[in-house]
Amino acid sequence: xxxxxxxxxxxxxxxxxxxxxxxxxxxxxxxxxxxxxxxxxxxxxxxxxxxxxxxxxxxxxxxxxxxxxxxxxxxxxxxxxxxxxxxxxxxxxxxxxxxxxxxxxxxxxxxxxxxxxxxxxxxxxxxxxxxxxxxxxxxxxxxxxxxxxxxxxxxxxxxxxxxxxxxxxxxxxxxxxxxxxxxxxxxxxxxxxxxxxxxxxxxxxxxxxxxxxxxxxxxxxxxxxxxxxxxxxxxxxxxxxxxxxxxxxxxxxxxxxxxxxxxxxxxxxxxxxxxxxxxxxxxxxxxxxxxxxxxxxxxxxxxxxxxxxxxxxxxxxxxxxxxxxxxxxxxxxxxxxxxxxxxxxxxxxxxxxxxxxxxxxxxxxxxxxxxxxxxxxxxxxxxxxxxxxxxxxxxxxxxxxxxxxxxxxxxxxxxxxxxxxxxxxxxxxxxxxxxxxxxxxxxxxxxxxxxxxxxxxxxxxxxxxxxxxxxxxxxxxxxxxxxxxxxxxxxxxxxxxxxxxxxxxxxxxxxxxxxxxxxxxxxxxxxxxxxxxxxxxxxxxxxxxxxxxxxxxxxxx
Amino acid sequence: xxxxxxxxxxxxxxxxxxxxxxxxxxxxxxxxxxxxxxxxxxxxxxxxxxxxxxxxxxxxxxxxxxxxxxxxxxxxxxxxxxxxxxxxxxxxxxxxxxxxxxxxxxxxxxxxxxxxxxxxxxxxxxxxxxxxxxxxxxxxxxxxxxxxxxxxxxxxxxxxxxxxxxxxxxxxxxxxxxxxxxxxxxxxxxxxxxxxxxxxxxxxxxxxxxxxxxxxxxxxxxxxxxxxxxxxxxxxxxxxxxxxxxxxxxxxxxxxxxxxxxxxxxxxxxxxxxxxxxxxxxxxxxxxxxxxxxxxxxxxxxxxxxxxxxxxxxxxxxxxxxxxxxxx
Numbered sequence: 001x002x003x004x005x006x007x008x009x010x011x012x013x014x015x016x017x018x019x020x021x022x023x024x025x026x027x028x029x030x031x032x033x034x035x036x037x038x039x040x041x042x043x044x045x046x047x048x049x050x051x052x053x054x055x056x057x058x059x060x061x062x063x064x065x066x067x068x069x070x071x072x073x074x075x076x077x078x079x080x081x082x083x084x085x086x087x088x089x090x091x092x093x094x095x096x097x098x099x100x101x102x103x104x105x106x107x108x109x110x111x112x113x114x115x116x117x118x119x120x121x122x123x124x125x126x127x128x129x130x131x132x133x134x135x136x137x138x139x140x141x142x143x144x145x146x147x148x149x150x151x152x153x154x155x156x157x158x159x160x161x162x163x164x165x166x167x168x169x170x171x172x173x174x175x176x177x178x179x180x181x182x183x184x185x186x187x188x189x190x191x192x193x194x195x196x197x198x199x200x201x202x203x204x205x206x207x208x209x210x211x212x213x214x215x216x217x218x219x220x221x222x223x224x225x226x227x228x229x230x231x232x233x234x235x236x237x238x239x240x241x242x243x244x245x246x247x248x249x250x251x252x253x254x255x256x257x258x259x260x261x262x263x264x265x266x267x268x269x270x271x272x273x274x275x276x277x278x279x280x281x282x283x284x285x286x287x288x289x290x291x292x293x294x295x296x297x298x299x300x301x302x303x304x305x306x307x308x309x310x311x312x313x314x315x316x317x318x319x320x321x322x323x324x325x326x327x328x329x330x331x332x333x334x335x336x337x338x339x340x341x342x343x344x345x346x347x348x349x350x351x352x353x354x355x356x357x358x359x360x361x362x363x364x365x366x367x368x369x370x371x372x373x374x375x376x377x378x379x380x381x382x383x384x385x386x387x388x389x390x391x392x393x394x395x396x397x398x399x400x401x402x403x404x405x406x407x408x409x410x411x412x413x414x415x416x417x418x419x420x421x422x423x424x425x426x427x428x429x430x431x432x433x434x435x436x437x438x439x440x441x442x443x444x445x446x447x448x449x450x451x452x453x454x455x456x457x458x459x460x461x462x463x464x465x466x467x468x469x470x471x472x473x474x475x476x477x478x479x480x481x482x483x484x485x486x487x488x489x490x491x492x493x494x495x496x497x498x499x500x501x502x503x504x505x506x507x508x509x510x511x512x513x514x515x516x517x518x519x520x521x522x523x524x525x526x527x528x529x530x531x532x533x534x535x536x537x538x539x540x541x542x543x544x545x546x547x548x549x550x551x552x553x554x555x556x557x
Numbered sequence: 558x559x560x561x562x563x564x565x566x567x568x569x570x571x572x573x574x575x576x577x578x579x580x581x582x583x584x585x586x587x588x589x590x591x592x593x594x595x596x597x598x599x600x601x602x603x604x605x606x607x608x609x610x611x612x613x614x615x616x617x618x619x620x621x622x623x624x625x626x627x628x629x630x631x632x633x634x635x636x637x638x639x640x641x642x643x644x645x646x647x648x649x650x651x652x653x654x655x656x657x658x659x660x661x662x663x664x665x666x667x668x669x670x671x672x673x674x675x676x677x678x679x680x681x682x683x684x685x686x687x688x689x690x691x692x693x694x695x696x697x698x699x700x701x702x703x704x705x706x707x708x709x710x711x712x713x714x715x716x717x718x719x720x721x722x723x724x725x726x727x728x729x730x731x732x733x734x735x736x737x738x739x740x741x742x743x744x745x746x747x748x749x750x751x752x753x754x755x756x757x758x759x760x761x762x763x764x765x766x767x768x769x770x771x772x773x774x775x776x777x778x779x780x781x782x783x784x785x786x787x788x789x790x791x792x793x794x795x796x797x798x799x800x801x802x803x804x805x806x807x808x809x810x811x812x813x814x815x816x817x818x819x820x821x822x823x824x825x826x827x828x829x830x831x832x833x834x835x836x837x838x839x840x841x842x843x844x845x846x847x848x849x850x851x852x853x854x855x856x857x858x859x860x861x862x863x864x865x866x867x868x869x870x871x872x873x874x875x876x877x878x879x880x881x882x883x884x885x
Contacts, residue, residue: 059771062775064771064774064775068690092777092778092779093777094777095774095775095776095777096775096776096777097777099775100775101771101772101775101776103768103771103772104768105768108767108768108769109768109769109772110769110772111769111773111786111787111790111791112769112791112865112866112867113790113791113864113865113866113867114786114790119773122773122776122778122782122786123776126776126777158866158867160866160867171772174776175775178776178777
């Protein structure tokens with residue numbers, strides 16, 4: 001019996017080998033001749049921004065690309081077998097059993113009309129156990145293994161009765177339940193709160209060790225990839241830019257694109273926008289209070305229960321400075337924003353903006369106040385009316401407040417558009433023809449066109465890629481320096497807060513946990529919760545030795 | 558207050574339904590009264606009958622038709638509430654008996670038509686998802702909009718022409734035979750099946766794009782299991798809505814279909830009553846239609862929470878909120 005030694009040794013160490021993979025939807029090629037190898041028991045990250053093709057590669061590995069819609073060429077060898085050559089029926093035998101999948105958004109990854117138990121049985125069936133009761137025991141054991149406190153209750157629950165973090169645990173449980181060799185995890189934590197992100201990632205890594213899994217990890221976060229994986233594949237526009245050991249790529253990226261990604265990771269460059277902001281502040285000097293919140297409380301009542309959404313919160317923001325509100329879902333930050341904008345009335349306490357009380361105003365006075373106080377929403381994909389052109393979107397506030405004549409309004413629109421770094425040829429476009437970053441710049445321009453004194457920024461970059469985020473933060477810093485704007489910056493991303501804010505309030509369950517200057521809170525957190533939040537910022541191994549160049553001077557957005 | 562939320566929700570919906578039926582009765586009553594003349598005068602003042610107005614007056618008084626309209630309405634309503642539908646002016650028989658005689662034929666037709674339309678809609682929808690594009694999936698998807706464009710009476714005439722006259726599969730002289738009923742049901746159910754199929758296909762397509770469909774697929778489920786559990790089941794809610802709306806259409810359409818297929822049902826009863834201004838019969842049939850329509854929609858409302866657990870919100874609130882601390 002003749003055995004090819006090379007093939008055997010390869011098969012023993014390799015679990016997944018992607019060769020020359022190209023994927024096209026119609027005429028649009030989204031993956032171009034990508035190739036990489038995942039060794040058994042290792043974790044490999046595909047990293048890139050939206051449109052980089054990383055999710056498409058994951059789908060190709062899982063065989064989830066519609067055969068009619070996508071044209072796939074190349075080879076995907078799983079344990080030596082070419083998945084692309086398998087007919088659907090044979091591929092189905094591998095799904096779940098050999099290759100498990102952990103999706104991005106846990107809230108929509110389970111069928112809402114069926115219990116979690118019944119969906120878990122679909123996975124348990126792959127174990128070929130003798131009966132339903134044995135399957136049930138396997139399911140409950142797995143739920144206990146992934147750290148769910150009450151497996152019986154989870155088994156009986158429907159998806160909408162559970163939090164996002166619990167659902168993601170369930171989904172990880174369902175993926176590992178049939179004991180696959182490979183897990184494909186597509187941004188498994190990007191939809192979760194930061195402290196939960198860290199716990200979910202810890203769980204994935206624990207299971208990887210305990211169950212001898214190989215992991216294909218899709219992420220846009222370079223720091224996360226470096227912290228959690230052995231090897232990274234950097235993708236841009238569907239093509240591989242760089243492959244290497246995670247620490248190596250992270251510390252000393254070889255390709256231009258990876259270098260730019262590294263520069264745009266907020267956690268690595270905490271002082272990137274500091275210089276610009278300082279310049280503006282020094283030029284102006286101190287100038288009163290932008291926002292003052294004094295002992296504000298607000299409760300909501302529903303179904304006979306009462307919830308204290310905001311509980312005696314106080315903070316103030318000096319004019320021309322940036323204050324950050326940090327907290328996870330349910331911390332009360334959204335309610336605070338609504339109170340500040342006069343959309344809700346506080347049960348107790350007082351809010352003033354630019355020296356003027358927000359509540360107890362007449363309709364006209366509130367209208368005048370709002371001219372000075374504008375909001376930028378979280379999601380630029382839904383906050384702009386898709387049927388309007390950019391010109392009208394930005395001009396609408398001017399029309400509403402009847403400012404200036406036609407020519408003056410046009411001039412102001414153009415002026416504002418340029419100030420956020422967009423060119424005038426975008427004026428006639430509608431939002432569908434803009435990228436996410438361009439949309440958010442239009443939303444910022446729309447807020448700025450009235451020349452307000454105070455801007456409330458509600459997670460303005462959480463829907464955007466890191467390099468796009470860096471561009472938006474740059475624009476915000478420059479605008480603040482130029483016009484002395486006061487920012488209230490709502491975020492759950494502490495590394496962004498560290499970059500952009502002067503002062504910070506950490507909120508939890510509607511109460512202030514800790515507040516103060518950003519440097520002080522970040523370097524010497526007094527509360528355990530604040531420390532937990534800061535610890536959840538991904539910290540790649542040996543990150544201390546990483547050079548963190550301040551590259552903002554060379555950055556063109 | 559001790560009632561469970563589900564029961565008290567159902568009770569309030571039933572109360573609403575009763576109010577709707579009474580309003581429908583009142584509206585019909587008033588519309589009929591706006592029409593010129595009253596049935597007794599119209600019948601008896603014909604010069605050929607030789608009655609004088611003086612002779613007719615006591616008859617009108619006997620039927621209460623000389624009373625003010627609000628008083629007549631009150632009398633009629635209080636009888637309707639206890640199930641007394643009055644006496645037919647034409648035949649002098651109790652209206653309830655006339656309606657009960659005609660009802661089985663119409664109900665059989667409407668129910669068979671509903672069954673036919675659900676079956677057809679399901680087959681079309683299944684094919685739209687599972688037929689390979691090469692084998693005419695596009696053609697299947699075009700069926701609903703094409704068959705919507707054909708009125709049911711044309712279908713009826715066509716079916717009689719082909720299957721009764723050409724192939725002799727049924728005889729129009731015995732309209733209540735199984736075969737004749739089946740073809741009448743096809744004629745009546747076809748446009749309804751097209752509507753249900755369109756809604757079903759749209760929703761199945763929607764479900765197939767959901768994350769949980771892809772995740773379920775990654776669990777190695779077969780096509781059939783995916784279709785049944787993760788496409789059809791979540792799509793069933795809008796189908797229930799469509800069926801509830803379609804019942805009105807089936808009732809209205811059955812009048813025409815009965816005429817074409819020569820069936821003696823509510824359709825022929827209404828036709829006779831309308832031509833002779835037999836008000837009690839007309840009122841009874843319109844109220845019956847209102848009762849059926851309201852009852853079906855009430856049933857649909859009560860079925861929704863069974864199909865979608867997210868609509869059982871009052872009950873869900875009783876499950877203690879998960880504590881993020883300990884569980885995640």
